[in-house]
Amino acid sequence: MPNSKILIVEDEGVIAKDIKNILSFLGYSVIAVASSGEEAIEKAKEMHPDLVLMDIVLEGDMDGVKAAEQIRDSFDIPVIYLTAYSDNTTLQRAKITEPYGYILKPFQERELYTTIEMALYKHQVEKKLKESEEKFRAIFEHATDGMLVVDLETKKFLTGNTMICEMLGYSPEEIKNLKVADIHAQEDLPYVLATFEELARGEYTLAADIPVKRKDGNIFYADINASRISLYEKPCIMGSFRDITERKRMQDSLMESERQLRTLSSSILSAQEQDRKRISRELHDDLGQILTAVLLDISRAEKQKIFISSGSYNFMKRLRLILQEALQRVRNLSAILRPGVLDQLGLKAAVVSFLEEMEEQTGLKIIKKMQVHYNNIPESVSIAIYRILQEATTNIVKHAEAKQVIVKLRSDSKTISISIKDDGQGFNPESLPIDKGIGFLGMKERVEWLGGVFKIESAHGRGTNIYAEFPLSSRK
Incomplete structure (x- = not known):
């Protein structure tokens, strides 16, 4: 990398000058020459070179190996040894300082250039990697979610952040001695381990509503987002734990409230049907019979000509017509409240009877497709279907402006x-x-209470289709 600043550490003046000339020819900037280890450290601190060319045998008490070690540790500056020594002892000492190159004198210009370029590039890459790791560590440590890194093969935790330690109740040192199985209850392990394997295979990245065991044995629930990473040259999974215990409690509470509301709603519907049945029976059996009896008395009186005057006879005739209309209305009201045919002949007959009467009263063309081959239909289901039919056809008459209706019962x-x-x-x-x-x-609500499926399909100008399906093994 041209114009890179280089510090030469060499106690032989002639050699140092020769190296400086070569470096200048290659396009580098030599910012200083030091002849001792102590001076090299001072120059590195003061001038911040991009690279140090270090001889090993130097003036003074500190040799090049010790100087290189301090420069690396204190200033993170790459060092290349440029020396005449290649004995095993020197090499072992030099190796510990993690140099970016080791060139033996005498050297070739090309060899020096190649080693410097590789060293500068390697250090630049390592610096960026280190910065990236520091950013990652900062994000990892300060994340509001609990973070765990797990070895894919051993399922052992390699590291965890502060939040996961707080969640689980373990210290950072304790975390590193745990495995996946240690933070889940025994009865949950088969599911948890199967989920872990699926995450490891990359089949999905989110494991929702996972029970997690704290150090004190208490359970909390977490959503775990997972991603595959490499750490310490090992394939790992990094899991992000978000505590959803409170959310789950609220959801469970909401579901319980909905269940109670459904139970209350079903009780109200059941009570309504019982009241309708009772009122229908009273209308039919009590008021209907009374009106029928009065009509019979009037008919007998008319036949026996007890009433002599024509005025009285006409009055009785009008009274009979009024009573007949009243009786018919009582019967109609009784049928609306609870059709007797539903209890006596079953759902299919009740539906057909209702549709025929609707067709006669409204002039709608109603196509009936009855494919009912199962007679043991629960009473609650029969009532629900009949009420849906009543409500739907009433809406059609009032709002749809339809000419034709198709009713399918299967x-x-x-x-x-x-x-x-x-x-x-x-x-x-x-x-x-x-x-x-x-x-x-x-x-x-009627359909869902009975464990069924309810759908409405409609669009402007395209009519409406209402569909309800019930299981015949109804639990109601």
Whole structure:
């Protein structure tokens, strides 16, 4: 590297001048010449050369080997020995100082140039590597996540940062004596070790929700991000541990709240169905029978002509029509609350009956595709399907402006499903106002409570398809 600053340490003046001329010819800048080890150290401290050419035998009490060692340790300046000595003892002493070259006198210019260039380049690379390692160490040590480096082969921890020591409750020295198996509970080891192998193979980089054991035996949960690195010439995994115990506790608490809310919702739905069934029965059996009895009395009175005047006869006729309408409304209301056909003849018959009545009342063209080959359908599932059908068709009549509806009811030995598809104006399910989405939310809750799947597919101008599927081995 031309213009690099070089310090010559040589006690022979003629040789030193010759070396200086050669270096200048090669394009280097000789900033000073020292004749003793002590002077070399002072010049290195004062002038900060890029490289030192060091003779071993020098004036004074300090030889070149000792001077080179201090220059390396104090100033991190590369040293090349330029000496006439090649005996084993000298070589062993020189080797300990980790020189960047060892040239024997007499030397060739090309040999000197090549050794200097290689030394300067090597030192530059090492300096950058050292800076990178220092940055890495600073980031590693001050990371807010716990950091561990694990030997891939032995699964032993090579190092850990301050945070992981705090997380686990071990000192840095103790960490280095631990293995992966030491920070996990025995019952979790098969899963943890399998996950470690998958991380080692690079199949994924994040292991989520991993139970980790502290020194005191308590467990915390961590998300572990892993990456493969090389440390001390060993293949390793560096794991970043983020404590998610509090997040997991909150998630578990939220899930428990949702479970309780579902349980409450299901209890309310069940209570509603029981009340509907009771009210339907009372309307049908009590009020319906009373109205029927009154109608029979009026009919008998009309036939026996007890009422003589034409005015009274016309009054009875109007009264009979009013009572007949009232009785029909009671029956309709009873059927809406709890269709008797659902309890008496089953789901398929109830669906067909409802759709035929809907078709007659609204003029909608309803295509019915009934493929129910399994009769042992849980009551809770039958009710849910019937209520979804009621809600969906009511929405179609009110909002869809549809001309045709296709209703499919299918079952096998494992599942039963219903789909209600219309050719109406459709809507965007994502932007549905809350007040208009309550009905869909109710359908979804019914289905999910029974362990099923609920879907809505709709778009402007493309109609709407509502789909619900239930397991027939319902737990409700």
